[in-house]
Amino acid sequence: MTATSKIEPVLDVSNLTTSFRIGGEWYPAVRGISFSLQPNETLALVGESGCGKSMTALSVLGLVPKANGRVEADHIRFEGKDLSRLPDEEMRKIRGNGISMIFQEPMTSLNPVLPVGFQVVEALRYHQNLSRAGRERRALELLDLVKIPSAKSRFKEYPHQFSGGMRQRVMIAMALACRPKVILADEPTTALDVTIQAQILSLLNELKAETDMSMIFITHNLGVVAALADRVAVMYAGDIVEIAGVGDLFARPTHPYTEALLRSVPRSDRDTKTLYSIPGAVPPLTRMPKGCRFTARCELAVDICRKQNPPLDALAAGDAHSVRCWVRGNHDRAALKENADV
Amino acid sequence: MSEPLLRVSNLKKFFKVRRGFPNPETVIVRALDGISFIVQRGQAFALVGESGCGKSTAGRTILRLLEPDEGSIEFDGQDVVNADAKQMRALRKRAQIIFQDPFSSLNPRMRVGNALAEPLLVHGLMSKKEANERVRDLLEEVGLPRDAGIRFPHEFSGGQRQRLGIARALTLNPELIIADEPVSALDVSIQSQILTLLRDLQQRLNLSFIFISHDLGVVRYFCQVMAVMYLGKIIEKGPVPKIFDEPLHPYTVMLRDASPVPDPTARKAFERIEGEVPSAVNPPSGCHFHPRCPHVMDVCRKVYPEWIDVDAQRSVACHLYTEGRGGLPVAEAG
Structure with a gap:
């Protein structure tokens, strides 16, 4: 697709940060993520608990509790409106109408x-x-x-x-x-048995084919992602670490976290001799490390990873596959290193 | 072949449930309706099925955490069903259980070290000092710091709590561990850590497992033999890779096809997956699966199928395999 024929996205999120107050300090649960959703597209947000995937959906709909939560964004654009700056009254007209949500339970x-x-x-x-x-x-x-x-x-x-x-x-x-343009589905099949899950997934696929709705599908199950998504964003500790078309992501997982995650899933369709285990656990929100948040669990980590969070850059110019990694990503490392020292 | 560690025959467990308003009536739920299987030493045996199929009830009934209504359980040649309290206590040392939710199975007010030492002291196996040393070894064995025993359960993450659940099951050096969905509440990266730990322990300590799970991927990785359950009955059993590659029972085919695989090139339409699990209070006549079965025949609606041994290792309860019928169409099994 050339730049000129690019279709206007239904939903465009730019630099979304959602923070929570814990003991008087603000900690970002989602930090500066950007993505857009094309018409009739299913974008999967994948990640483990606490990676910020549900918070992303709640932030888009303005459902983050105001008492302890804060949502900031350059914009969350939907039908020409910026949802991040919409008064409550206007937001209510969109919720359940233009954008609706399906919850897990x-x-x-x-x-x-x-x-x-x-x-x-x-x-x-x-x-x-x-x-x-x-x-x-x-x-x-x-x-x-x-x-x-x-x-x-x-x-x-x-x-x-x-x-x-x-x-x-x-x-x-x-x-x-209300025939919404966008559906946010937050783990809609997680609580269900597999045969029922299969039925719900095929229903969602049919509905998508019959209507022009777009969907953000939040899940931790990579099998479900493969069955349903057009594009996938992998999240880790509040960052999108990799985003790509579904075929590309599974064929060419590039971020060390994505790759490790895929190797950690025992599969029902083939024998797995040894299962890969990612050491350690996601650090708690209040003790996030500097630099890339995956560093402590990453086999490839180098010095710069501990100092500065890498940008999410396309693997090649114009490539829809982007990765946030100093080692695997496509960065002019020398130039960035100089910046890091400043 | 040597004597099996566990032999379960025709095990039944019924629950009486009072339901309805304003005039409640008593109904009987046939949670376990005559299941039989054998677990060999050092083997991981899987009980697979959807919610309500009776797999957890089976696990609990085998340990007599629930009293069986009928059938027999033999553990290492010893009758479990009729064992008296003293024999039962001896048996409980040898068979342990790991629960799905490790938080609700740990006493929140007890330091985990004391919780882990308790069975050693209850059984009078060790002095307090020895027990403490054993607890430190156990914590290390399951990948926790040796001094983690002074902490309370809430100080641990989900994955660490499951490690504690495993340590608790290991305290008495059991031969059999019943693991009831031990990884289904965990994130993918933690799940693989726990599975790796369990497999390591199985090999090092020559443990046998009854592994209860709904996740076919986990079962294929961890288990050697499996039984598929549907509404209180086992409908197919056999060695693990074979059941996945050539399932015999139409329900096993459905379960396998419904299990999502992390590979978008294998994306399939789920059109053959129909219906829901009926209530165990009032299961369908004949073969319980017939209302959802794509190969249903007249006989399926009337008669529950007999067990048929397809070969030395595999058996199935399905009319498609009675004499004169050729089983599943080849295209489906593949």
Whole structure:
């Protein structure tokens, strides 16, 4: 694709930092990440607990608790608006409408004392100018769309009468209610059994093919990423350390963390003689090292890694594959080293 | 072949559940409906299945943490089901369990060193001083600092707590460890650390494992033999790589195909995966899997299939393998 034919991204996040106050000090859980989401694209955010992947989604939607959290960004652009500077009132019109979210726990995200049909209708009542009958018709359509069997008779049932997989389908129906441009799915299949997970993944793939929605899919499961994503951003301790097309990332994992992660997953489709183990653990937010945050666990670490965080640079000019690494990335190291000494 | 370490035959465990409002009725959940298997010494045996299939109940019933309703359990030739309290205490030294959530299985108010030393003192095996030394060795064995014993459970991360769970299971030098989803609550990088540790311990101490898991990747890495469970029954068992490469039972095929593989070139449509696990209170007639099975026949709706030994190592409970039928279509098994 040439620069001139580039399509306008649906969502463009630039230099997003989300910090939390711990004992009077502010610590960044997400630090200066940038990415954009193309129309009808699924971008996977992958990483282990505490890497900032969920915080990224909550920051986009303005759902980070204000008491202890702070979201800063150059911009979070969606439909010509900068979400990072939008007043609460305006933000509410976007949440569940232009951008909606699917959470991990379908058990706790549904209201147990309201019928599921009512909960699907709720989003429509708030955002769309439909008659009561029109709303119910649309809600039924949605429940059919997410393949809830005999949706009509189950419309008035309560969440406890639904299985885990069916509840997650209801959550997806709610998220789709207002035909959002962007869906943020935060580990939507993690709590489900594998056969149910497979069904939900194929449902999401179908929905994506049928509508023009884009999706940010947050997960720690590399198998799920491979089954669903178009592009992948790997996160570690608040940084995007590698971003690439899904085929490229799995064929050519370049950041030492990505590579180690792939070698750490036992696979069901082939024999693994020895499993690679990344030594150590992610440092706590309050004790992040200087420089590259993966240094302490990295086999390739050199001096500069301990001093300065590397930039996220394309592997080659114009390459969509970018890596944040002094050793594996494409940097003019000599020039950067001089900067480091300053 | 030498005498197996554990022989479980026709083990059953039913739960009575009162449910319904405002007029509750008592229903019976057949959590374990007659399972049989053998674990050899030094072997890692996997029980695989989705939630509600009875795999955890099996683990607990074997240790008599739950009393079995029927069937027999033989540990090293000794009857476990009818063992009295004294014999049971001796048996518990030899068989231990690791739980999924290591936080709720450690006493939050007890220093972990004391928690680990407790079984040694309860069984009167050592003096306090010896026990403390043993605890320090154990901590080192599972990759924790030798002096970590003075800390409380909350001071450890998830992965470290699982190491403590393993150390606790190892205190009495058991021969069999039942590991109930020991890595499913952990991050990928920590999961591989724990799996590597478990495999190292298995080889060094010649431990046998019953490894309960829903993650086929983990099972393929860690186990040599596996049994697939569905609604309280084992539907297929055999050696590990073979079951993955040529599954016999249609449910095993479904489980394998549903397990995501970290390889986008192997991306597949999941169209053959249908339906959900029915309730164990009221399982379907005949073969429990028939409502979801792509190869369902008339007989499947009426009769539960017999065990069929396909070869010396593999057996399956499926009507496709009764005489005159050729089993799964080749395209599917591959």
